[in-house]
Amino acid sequence: MLSYLHGFHAGNFADIHKHHLLVCLIEALNRKNKPWSYLETHSGKAFYALDSDEATKTAEFEDGIARLWRAYNQPESVANYVAQVRLVNAEGGLQRYPGSPALAAGMARDADQLHLMELHPGEAKQLKKAFAGYTNVGVHHRDGYEGVLSLLPPKPNRGVVLIDPSYEVKTEYDQVASFLPKAIKRWPNGCFVVWYPLLPADRWKIMLEKIRCSGIKNILCSELTIGDAEEQGMYGSGMLIVNPPWQLDQTLNLSEPWLVELLAQRAGASRRLYWLAPPAEDC
Numbered sequence: 001m002l003s004y005l006h007g008f009h010a011g012n013f014a015d016i017h018k019h020h021l022l023v024c025l026i027e028a029l030n031r032k033n034k035p036w037s038y039l040e041t042h043s044g045k046a047f048y049a050l051d052s053d054e055a056t057k058t059a060e061f062e063d064g065i066a067r068l069w070r071a072y073n074q075p076e077s078v079a080n081y082v083a084q085v086r087l088v089n090a091e092g093g094l095q096r097y098p099g100s101p102a103l104a105a106g107m108a109r110d111a112d113q114l115h116l117m118e119l120h121p122g123e124a125k126q127l128k129k130a131f132a133g134y135t136n137v138g139v140h141h142r143d144g145y146e147g148v149l150s151l152l153p154p155k156p157n158r159g160v161v162l163i164d165p166s167y168e169v170k171t172e173y174d175q176v177a178s179f180l181p182k183a184i185k186r187w188p189n190g191c192f193v194v195w196y197p198l199l200p201a202d203r204w205k206i207m208l209e210k211i212r213c214s215g216i217k218n219i220l221c222s223e224l225t226i227g228d229a230e231e232q233g234m235y236g237s238g239m240l241i242v243n244p245p246w247q248l249d250q251t252l253n254l255s256e257p258w259l260v261e262l263l264a265q266r267a268g269a270s271r272r273l274y275w276l277a278p279p280a281e282d283c
């Protein structure tokens, strides 16, 4: 079932959480003068017009990137992320939102390599079109789990895999939990990032427990709770990071409390950063 279209949700609070963290990861990679690989299982179409029928119908971006766009005193890592969003809005106003492939490609240097998977035919077509002129970006119209696994370990041998399903189908929680150990076995030094929605049904908690029990080490989790857990629908956003770069936790501790305050949709919005599994040497 491929009914999900990210155009309805692009730039919402979950995208802010996910994409700010992604920019932090790529900045960490760019600190070294060595090329990296970026692989994505669920890419979407990369660029989203905020005046499209989809975006205006839900207007989710109004409580996400639009709040950030207007905000002063942004912490350094947030300002770096907003600078990437500004790059695709050269006219000055907020008109377009860059999805994860656009952010990664925008921060890539000549020797860095990107491999983007997308299964939806229409989205894959637009993704191919978006990166038609790029020699270092490969777009693959195929299942993301299968496609990424077939490329591991990648060359260059340092970098990030982003796993960002829509979780419309309940089995996706299990798919992620079984994909991760296989992928890490093939690329033990890769940084793997999984986005998950905080929903009242708590399936994400079961997924995290399965991942913890798989024996994978060095897993950091960042969770923002923006709305009310008692109500229907997504009340927060989670990111699981295997093999996070050095001091990522410190960077997030400086920026995410500010982000939560900005994105809050109720009093008492909160944030949690914790080790789901400690680094191997701590055991």
Ligand SMILES: C[S@@+](CC[C@H](N)C(=O)[O-])C[C@H]1O[C@@H](n2cnc3c(N)ncnc32)[C@H](O)[C@@H]1O
Residues within 6 Å of the ligand: 002, 004, 005, 006, 018, 041, 042, 043, 044, 045, 046, 098, 099, 100, 101, 117, 118, 119, 120, 123, 142, 143, 144, 145, 164, 165, 166
């Ligand atoms: C949440 S969206 C991706 C958003 C994107 N990662 C971003 O942050 O800008 C999920 C995407 O995965 C695609 N998709 C769903 N199942 C897939 C699969 N098995 N393999 C590859 N893509 C898939 C959907 O068509 C959709 O475009």
